[in-house]
Amino acid sequence: MDIDKLVRPNILRLKPYSCARDEFKGEAKAFLDANENAYMHPYNRYPDPLNMDLKEVIAGLYGGVARRIFLGVGSDECIDMVYRVFCRPGVDNVVAIDPTYGMYSVCASINDVEYRSVPLNDDFSIDEERLLASTDVNTKALWVCSPNNPTGNSFSFDELRPLLERFDGLVVVDEAYGDFNTVESMIGRIDDYPNLIVLRTFSKAWGHAAIRLGMAFASEPIVDLFNKVKYPYNINILTRRRALEVLADADKVKALADEVIAVRERLASRLRQHRLIKSVYPSQANFLLVKVDDADALYGYLSNCGVVVRNRHRVNLCDNCLRITVGTPKENDLLLSALDSYDGN
Numbered sequence: 001m002d003i004d005k006l007v008r009p010n011i012l013r014l015k016p017y018s019c020a021r022d023e024f025k026g027e028a029k030a031f032l033d034a035n036e037n038a039y040m041h042p043y044n045r046y047p048d049p050l051n052m053d054l055k056e057v058i059a060g061l062y063g064g065v066a067r068r069i070f071l072g073v074g075s076d077e078c079i080d081m082v083y084r085v086f087c088r089p090g091v092d093n094v095v096a097i098d099p100t101y102g103m104y105s106v107c108a109s110i111n112d113v114e115y116r117s118v119p120l121n122d123d124f125s126i127d128e129e130r131l132l133a134s135t136d137v138n139t140k141a142l143w144v145c146s147p148n149n150p151t152g153n154s155f156s157f158d159e160l161r162p163l164l165e166r167f168d169g170l171v172v173v174d175e176a177y178g179d180f181n182t183v184e185s186m187i188g189r190i191d192d193y194p195n196l197i198v199l200r201t202f203s204k205a206w207g208h209a210a211i212r213l214g215m216a217f218a219s220e221p222i223v224d225l226f227n228k229v230k231y232p233y234n235i236n237i238l239t240r241r242r243a244l245e246v247l248a249d250a251d252k253v254k255a256l257a258d259e260v261i262a263v264r265e266r267l268a269s270r271l272r273q274h275r276l277i278k279s280v281y282p283s284q285a286n287f288l289l290v291k292v293d294d295a296d297a298l299y300g301y302l303s304n305c306g307v308v309v310r311n312r313h314r315v316n317l318c319d320n321c322l323r324i325t326v327g328t329p330k331e332n333d334l335l336l337s338a339l340d341s342y343d344g345n
Ligand SMILES: *Cc1c(COP(=O)(O)O)cnc(C)c1O
Pocket: 073, 074, 075, 076, 077, 101, 145, 149, 174, 176, 200, 201, 202, 203, 204, 209, 213, 214
């Protein structure tokens, strides 16, 4: 697939911002190029625009190679980048599974790109034919989230392969919850599919939503385009440093993710036995989607108890559903005892 054919013409033509330090080769003795304050070391200097060393560490952990990784201010920047690089405002469109993460549609609106929702099947599996039938010559990307927010299920390579092979555009697989997943990551498929973009984040299993760091794994033409369009210094030095620190603790983070999975399964079984819970959907993520009789009423009640969950009642296929993040054992106990005290029905 020729990625250039998918790119907005103005982006193909774009000559990116270039700084003197990109052009300079050799050992600098004095930095007199960027109008920085010479004194307040080290925060006075603009940060590294590409962070190749940080990407090397990430590549070592997730597989792949550093030059096929883009770093964004959260995955949210990576999501926005798909629109800014590929979708002509007012002309192009994208197709997404429904229900799914809300930012795909918000970024589409911001970029004036038509957003086409295609419902999942009742069992939350992908309706391939319907997804593909919703595409046309101006469809630039298909959005798939796996494990999916808010349904919690994930899609295997076999389910995604027909999309990658039959759709003449980008397939973005958002694996924000991939660190909790037992299904094989799509990162390993980047080399086989030049139209595949896989998103990951430090916000969930890594426990670092506050530092705003997201990753896009993709073929080099895509990563090069993203780097050309992003703000030159998007990843700040504090984020970079903290990311290197937490990456050095990867074993601890992995153990913590396993612990969250164990706690999730205990919480799921206690919820399944609860009189108020009609069903608990299987989850490959750090949250549980549960069906109740009256989601609005229970949501309001829990809020009054100080227990904040996500009401998904108005979301397609999620009638009377609440999405509950797996908390600490203490937080989960608070949820369960609040449910025990409910006398709404
Ligand atoms: C939470 C979440 C993200 C995270 O976005 P960041 O900008 O990296 O914090 C991305 N995708 C999905 C589906 C999510 O649920």
